[in-house]
Amino acid sequence: MNASTLADQYFALWNETDADRRTELIEQNWTADATFVDPSFEVTGRDDLNKLIGAAQQMFPGLAFHRIGEIDEHHTFLRWTWHLKADGQDPVAGGTDIVVLDGDRISQLIGFHDFAPAH
Template identity: 40%
Template sequence: MTTPTHAQSTAEVYLQTWNARGADRARLLADHWTADAVYVDPLGAATGHDGLADLIGGVQQQFPDFVFQPVGEVDAHHRQMRFQWGLGPAGAPPLIVGFDVIVLADDGRIADVRGFLDQVPS
């Protein structure tokens, strides 16, 4: 069962992973994601720590000065959670907004993520 506190901290770690680089990102993936974690959104898909690291690195290359930040509250039940995030320049309103659904493994680590894009600049 996912508590509100655990859901909030998982969302924070999730966004930290998307903002981290190099060894910090590898550590976050190893500590908070299952080895066979799956990520799928309209623009890409990845499996496992190496695949996730490559996908995240590609997003960071595409948007080098942008950061992921939470938008709104985390909603959770059982081992599932959903929340909205924003991507944009630090300290500015996000230019891209998405919505992710995370399923946690029995040990509380991130096992599966389904991402949706709500706002994308034309």
């Protein structure tokens, strides 16, 4: 799988509201013991990742994640930038993710917020 396809599936995962479909996307694209960590959340494993995404969608109803710009890639690492926004609106949050691959699956994602709403 190439980096662009993996990134597309990553953002589709974060925007997918059906938990069963998210499970399929996670199983296809994440290792069983994958970790996700950003300034707000830290989870390990596919089930907890699915729960995290569902919770994030409840926190930000009507908003979707969009990749911004190109994907940087070297060795087993990817980096991309994203915005969280409603269609036709300015983004409410944005960040950069560093992805560690194990084969063609994500084994670790480390996220940084470039800007985010105050909680």
